[in-house]
Amino acid sequence: MNARALAGMLVAALGAWAVFSIYHTPAKAAVAVAWESSNQCAQCHPLPFDEWKSSWHAQSWTDVEVRKQNDDFGNSDCIDCHAPQPVFETGIGNRVLPRSTRRIEGVDCIACHQMLDGRMAGTVDNPSVACRPLAQRELVRPEFCAGCHNQHGTIDQWKASKYAQPGPDFQDCIACHMPYRDPADPTKGRNHTMHGGHDIELVRRAVTLEVRSIAGAPQVVVRNVGAGHNFPTDERSRASDIFWRPLDGSDTPQPWRKLYRFRNPYRFEVGQPNTELPAGQALELTIEDDAARGAIEVALFFKLTPYYEDPERPDPERESILVHRVSWKP
Amino acid sequence: MKRALIVTLACAGSCSESPAPVPQPVAQTQTTRRPVAREELAKVMAELGAPVPPAEIPDELRERAQGLLETLAGTDAAMRRLARTELRDLGPAVAPLLAARLADDAAAPAQLEACAEALGEFDTPEAAEALLARIEAMRTRKDTAPWVRTQCAWRLGSGTQDWVVPRLILHLRYETDHETVAWIARTLAHFGNFAGLDGLYVIWRTGRTPEMRDLAAQTLGLLASEHGFPDSDALLRAWIEGDPEQRLHAPPLSLLHRREIWARIAGFSEWQLRGVDDARFTLARESREATPLLALALEDENRYVRIHAAQTLERLGRRALAAGPALMRALDDAEIAPQAAETLGAVGYREAESALSARLGPDQPIDLRTSAARALGKLALSSSLVALEPWTKDDVQLDLRVAASCARVRCSPADVPRPLLESLLRHMTSGQVDSAEPENALALWLAAQAQRDQERFGDAARRWTEVAGDDPPLRVGERAELLRGLFAPQR
Numbered sequence: 001m002n003a004r005a006l007a008g009m010l011v012a013a014l015g016a017w018a019v020f021s022i023y024h025t026p027a028k029a030a031v032a033v034a035w036e037s038s039n040q041c042a043q044c045h046p047l048p049f050d051e052w053k054s055s056w057h058a059q060s061w062t063d064v065e066v067r068k069q070n071d072d073f074g075n076s077d078c079i080d081c082h083a084p085q086p087v088f089e090t091g092i093g094n095r096v097l098p099r100s101t102r103r104i105e106g107v108d109c110i111a112c113h114q115m116l117d118g119r120m121a122g123t124v125d126n127p128s129v130a131c132r133p134l135a136q137r138e139l140v141r142p143e144f145c146a147g148c149h150n151q152h153g154t155i156d157q158w159k160a161s162k163y164a165q166p167g168p169d170f171q172d173c174i175a176c177h178m179p180y181r182d183p184a185d186p187t188k189g190r191n192h193t194m195h196g197g198h199d200i201e202l203v204r205r206a207v208t209l210e211v212r213s214i215a216g217a218p219q220v221v222v223r224n225v226g227a228g229h230n231f232p233t234d235e236r237s238r239a240s241d242i243f244w245r246p247l248d249g250s251d252t253p254q255p256w257r258k259l260y261r262f263r264n265p266y267r268f269e270v271g272q273p274n275t276e277l278p279a280g281q282a283l284e285l286t287i288e289d290d291a292a293r294g295a296i297e298v299a300l301f302f303k304l305t306p307y308y309e310d311p312e313r314p315d316p317e318r319e320s321i322l323v324h325r326v327s328w329k330p
Numbered sequence: 331m332k333r334a335l336i337v338t339l340a341c342a343g344s345c346s347e348s349p350a351p352v353p354q355p356v357a358q359t360q361t362t363r364r365p366v367a368r369e370e371l372a373k374v375m376a377e378l379g380a381p382v383p384p385a386e387i388p389d390e391l392r393e394r395a396q397g398l399l400e401t402l403a404g405t406d407a408a409m410r411r412l413a414r415t416e417l418r419d420l421g422p423a424v425a426p427l428l429a430a431r432l433a434d435d436a437a438a439p440a441q442l443e444a445c446a447e448a449l450g451e452f453d454t455p456e457a458a459e460a461l462l463a464r465i466e467a468m469r470t471r472k473d474t475a476p477w478v479r480t481q482c483a484w485r486l487g488s489g490t491q492d493w494v495v496p497r498l499i500l501h502l503r504y505e506t507d508h509e510t511v512a513w514i515a516r517t518l519a520h521f522g523n524f525a526g527l528d529g530l531y532v533i534w535r536t537g538r539t540p541e542m543r544d545l546a547a548q549t550l551g552l553l554a555s556e557h558g559f560p561d562s563d564a565l566l567r568a569w570i571e572g573d574p575e576q577r578l579h580a581p582p583l584s585l586l587h588r589r590e591i592w593a594r595i596a597g598f599s600e601w602q603l604r605g606v607d608d609a610r611f612t613l614a615r616e617s618r619e620a621t622p623l624l625a626l627a628l629e630d631e632n633r634y635v636r637i638h639a640a641q642t643l644e645r646l647g648r649r650a651l652a653a654g655p656a657l658m659r660a661l662d663d664a665e666i667a668p669q670a671a672e673t674l675g676a677v678g679y680r681e682a683e684s685a686l687s688a689r690l691g692p693d694q695p696i697d698l699r700t701s702a703a704r705a706l707g708k709l710a711l712s713s714s715l716v717a718l719e720p721w722t723k724d725d726v727q728l729d730l731r732v733a734a735s736c737a738r739v740r741c742s743p744a745d746v747p748r749p750l751l752e753s754l755l756r757h758m759t760s761g762q763v764d765s766a767e768p769e770n771a772l773a774l775w776l777a778a779q780a781q782r783d784q785e786r787f788g789d790a791a792r793r794w795t796e797v798a799g800d801d802p803p804l805r806v807g808e809r810a811e812l813l814r815g816l817f818a819p820q821r
Contacts, residue, residue, distance in 0.1 A: 036696055036727050061764065067802055072766060076641070077607045095601050097637060100668045100697045100704075101729040104764045151603050267604075268504050271472045 029127045032118050036101075038108035044130065045109075051192035052109060060106035065305060069237070081148040082106060086114040088121060092138050096147040107148075112139070123189070142173050149173075149234055152264070157229040161279035164228075171228055176202070197238055197304065200321050207231055207240075207277070209300045209324035214286055218328050220244070220259065220298050223282040230276035231262060232302070239263040239303045240323065243316050244287060247295040247327065256299070256316055260285055263306060299325040363631035367596035370626065374589045384426050384456065395424040399431060399445075403438040414444045422452040429460030432482075433467065435474070442478050450485025455586060458491035465514075466497065469504050476507035483510050487517030493586035496594065496612045499525050503611060508533050508542045512549040519553050522580045524569040525615035527553070527562065572618060572648030572678075583619045591620055595627045598638035610638060614645030621649060625656035633665045640666050644673040654679030661685055668701035675705030683709060687717035690734070700733045707737030707771075714741050722750060732763045736771035743778035748817070751775065755813050758806060765806045772813060790816055 033040070042049040052058050060066065060082040061073075070078040076098070083103035084096035102108070113120040115134065122133035138144055142164075146155040155173075158164050163171045178190040195202055206227035211218050220242060224231045232238035240263070243256035260283070265272040277283055287296070301320040308314035316322075387395070398420075401413035417424070431437050432445040446464070449457035461482040467473060486494050498514050502525070505511050511533060515526025530553075533546035550562035558577060559565040568578055583591070594609035613620060624646070627639035640660060643650040654677060660670035671689060674682040682705070689702035703721060706714045718741065720726075721734035735754055739746050751772070758768040773794060780791035790812060797808045 034696070036729075062761075064801060064803065072802060076645075077603070077610060080603065095603065095606075095634065097634075100672065100701045104762070267469070270469060270504075 030130050030132055032132070033130050035110050035114055035118065035120075035131075038102070038105050038110055041109045041131070048189065048192040049109070052194075055193045056196070056198055057107035057194055058105070061103050062106070065237075079103070081151065084111050084148065086111055087144060087147060088115045088138075090147065092141065093143040093146055095151075112144075140172065140174050145173050152234050152236070154229045154234045157233060157278065161228055163279065173228075176226075176228065197232060197234075197302070200302065200323070203302050203321075204323055207300065207323065209242075209298065209326050211296075211298050211326045211328040213328075213330065216293075216330055217286050217288065218244075218292050218296055218298070218330075219284055219286045221282055221284050222262075222277065222300060224277045224279055228279055230264075230278050233264075233276060236264055236266050237305050239306045241301045241303065241314075241316060241320065242285070242298065243301060243314075244292065244296050244298045246291045247297050253297075255313070257289070257291075258314065259287065259298075293330065295327065295329045297325065297327050299323075363629060365632065366630040367592060367598070367627050367632075367635050370623070371589065371592040371596050374585060374592055378585055378589065385423065387423055387427060391420060391423060392427065395420055395427050399427075399441050402441045402444050410440050410444075414440075414447065417444055418448040418451050420448075422454045422457060425449060425452055425454060425457045425460065429456070429463070432460055432464050432478075439475075439477075442475070443481055446478065446481040446485050450488050453489035453491065455491060455493070458486060458489065458494055461486050462494055462497055465501055465510070468506075469501075476510060479505075479507060479510040480513050483513035483517055487513065487520040490584075491586070492521040492581065492584050493590050495521050495523050495587060496590045496616070499523070499615045500608055500612045502526060502529050505529075508537060508545060512545055515549060516553065519557065522578065522619075523615070523617050524553070524565065524578070527566050527569065530562075531566070569649075570647060572651050574648075578617075580617055580619060588623065591616065591623050595623065595630075595635060595639060598627075598635045599632045606634075606638060610642050610645065613642045616646070616649075618646075618649040618652065621646065621652045624650065625653035628653075628656050628660045628663075628666070628670070636660070636663065637666045637669050640669040640673050644669070644676040647676055648678050650677045651679060653677060654681060658682055658685055661689065664695075668695075668697045671698060671701040671705045672708075673705075675708030678709065680709060680711065683711055683714060687714065690717060690721055690730075696727055696730060700729045703730060703733035703737045704767075707733070707740040710740045712742045722753075724753075728763055732757050732767055736767050739771040739775050743775045744782060746775055751813075752817060755810060755817070759810045765802065769806060769809065772809075776813075787816075 038049070038052075056063070066078075066082065067073065070082075073079060073082070079098035080096055083099055083106060084090075085099045087096065090097050099111075102110075113122065113131075115121050115136075118132075120131040120133045121136035121139050122131075123135055123139075124133055125135050126133050142155050142158060149155060158173070162169045174190060177194050177196060178192065180186050180188065181191050182188045197203060206224065208221075208223045208225050210221040210223075212221065213219070222242065227233070232240050239261055241261050242259040244259055245254045245256050248254065260275070262275050262277050262283075263272075264274040264276050299316070300323040301316040302323050303320040308316075308319050395417065398413040398417045401409050402417070404410065417428070428445040428449055431441055432449065437445075446461060449460050464482045465479045468476075468479065473479065483498070486498070495518060498518055502511065502514055505514065511526070511529045515530050518524065518526045527550070530546045530550050534543055534550060537543040537546060554560065554562040554565045557565055557579060559568065568575070573580070591613065594613055597605050597609050600606055613624065621643065624639045624643050628636055630636050630639070640657070643653045643657065650673070654674065657670045657674045657677070657679065658681075661667050661674075663670065667689075671686060674686060686702045686705050686709075689698050690706075691699070694702075699721075703718065706718060715738065718734045718738045721730055722738055723731070726734070732754070735750055735757075738750060739754070754768040754772055757763050758765050758772065776787060776791050776794055779787040793812055794809055797805055797812070799805050
């Protein structure tokens with residue numbers, strides 16, 4: 001090819017580019033908006049906003065139980081995770097830092113989606129709308145949740161489980177906690193209620209309760225079959241208790257008897273071990289009590305706060321939530 | 331040809347619509363920073379020199395000490411007394427042996443007591459470490475002999491090892507034995523630290539038995555008289571308010587104490603919040619002598635170190651007044667400016683008023699503006715009213731508006747315009763902002779009114795205080811109702 005032909009081709013290419021530039025109208029870039037409240041998101045994203053609004057993330061600042069535990073945030077150590085600065089600002093995988101405005105919105109849209117340049121991380125690129133979203137894979141990485149949720153080791157527990165290994169069992173945080181609204185149509189997006197321990201159906205799917213006979217005695221087996229982390233996890237206030245009672249056929253059931261507690265205790269609870277049940281593991285306990293020689297009932301309860309009003313006479317049916325109940329006869 | 335090409339390209343370039351400029355990331359301070367905390371810690375360590383491994387105890391000395399310990403386990407009281415004195419006279423060389431016995435749960439009470447006494451007398455870092463370790467052991471295993479902790483706390487207070495202060499402060503978070511709490515408070519006071527007063531007040535008010543409450547009251551009275559105050563309230567006030575009259579005994583920090591503080595500041599950069607929480611808790615209860623170290627840490631290269639140092643200074647309150655100039659510089663550090671602003675208010679650095687007022691303007695980030703308003707409220711200077719007023723209007727961003735309105739109340743609670751009060755009352759119950767901020771401001775306003783006009787506001791102020799309880803929505807609702815009654819037109 002001679003120089004003249006080469007120059008001709010170059011000129012033609014530049015000409016085509018010039019024509020394209022003249023006639024192509026790029027999407028008009030939206031004017032940057034100052035994001036001062038997650039309420040601003042509701043206008044264009046009512047569904048995820050309403051889902052989030054009903055979530056515990058949205059109540060992380062206002063929840064009465066939380067406020068009781070931290071003395072109305074008089075313990076300001078709690079602010080870091082309960083009203084965090086945007087994760088993209090502090091850096092994915094880094095520990096979060098507290099913010100000084102819109103704390104009442106808790107862990108809000110801005111905390112997860114706002115990027116350093118004021119754009120919003122999402123699943124599509126679109127510079128022409130107000131929040132100028134940019135598709136960001138980081139949003140779905142477990143490290144994104146780690147700044148808060150690994151403070152008690154939840155992400156590390158997941159990493160040690162089969163769910164973190166590449167392959168058919170792989171499931172990340174959002175697979176369970178932000179499932180697709182319509183599993184048949186992922187384009188409808190993910191559910192932003194981010195359900196967890198407050199959703200008893202999710203808790204029920206996480207564990208199984210079985211009672212089997214071992215040499216004539218009842219053996220209770222609890223398996224962590226569905227949680228990708230310990231059961232329970234994250235919050236020290238969470239606990240799950242196994243209770244049992246003889247079934248003597250009378251109309252008035254006997255009081256529940258405590259068998260075991262799954263919980264990671266607070267630091268000041270000296271001498272109490274961490275008894276959480278890791279992902280995929282099972283706990284087997286044989287009830288040796290003479291009262292368990294006949295028919296018995298065994299139940300697994302879940303508690304959002306760890307203590308019973310009267311530790312000597314706990315009333316799990318009133319003070320906690322039933323997860324599973326099983327009857328057994330020798 | 332070339333010219334035509336250039337013209338065409340220029341034309342194409344000018345005709346394409348250029349996209350709107352992308353906002354720049356939040357400005358970051360570009361000054362060269364250094365790892366202040368790590369460097370200062372290294373300096374202190376260098377000054378302390380390499381740690382010397384404990385010397386071997388000569389066999390003869392070991393045998394004598396062991397013999398004395400056995401005598402202490404015997405039944406002869408007179409012999410035990412003699413053995414105790416002799417053990418003490420053996421000197422610090424036997425400290426490792428006594429430390430091991432002090433940690434032994436199976437040791438006889440007289441042995442434990444004598445070990446604690448002798449280690450206290452030795453007054454060396456190793457001996458103090460043994461006493462501290464015995465106190466702290468309750469956090470990892472059940473301690474069935476809390477009296478030993480009491481002994482250890484007492485003995486630590488007779489020496490010069492002030493570096494035990496941070497660890498004793500942290501231990502107060504967990505200690506369950508009221509006598510040990512009392513002795514830790516006394517030991518802390520011996521080193522010019524009055525962080526133990528809080529625990530004594532709690533026991534005095536809520537102790538389970540009269541004996542516990544009496545002991546707390548006696549200790550409070552004793553500490554007050556020992557330090558030249560008419561009562562413990564006056565002592566506590568002096569401690570909280572940063573001792574403006576310089577009446578508190580505040581000895582300079584030893585090198586070992588500085589090492590403890592720098593180690594905690596360096597630990598601010600840790601990922602796990604547990605250690606960070608402990609460090610913030612401990613350092614925020616240090617004496618004002620810790621302030622210059624924390625102020626220096628505001629220059630650290632690590633933003634976590636900087637921001638947690640600023641938070642700790644805020645919690646030190648008036649004891650951190652000397653950090654004012656460093657905090658003023660931190661107002662230009664985009665990563666920690668809002669925290670620096672709030673801290674300037676909390677430490678009461680009045681010289682910051684104009685700098686904080688300048689940060690209220692619309693050219694500043696909203697979180698800094700809001701924090702600056704809150705800080706002006708904490709400074710409570712009537713001269714700030716003019717700066718705050720424009721940001722109390724309805725068209726101002728909500729957080730800033732509420733912060734400025736509350737600050738306005740704090741700066742001059744006696745003469746707040748009625749529309750502003752009504753607006754704060756609405757915000758207190760709107761669910762749009764945290765109710766605590768307007769609730770506290772309105773409490774201040776009501777108290778000021780009651781002071782001015784007891785007849786009209788006294789009853790309401792009393793009822794406001796009575797409506798307590800740990801259910802915030804219920805409390806806020808009842809208090810709002812009370813104020814609505816006050817604001818209603820008089821018939």
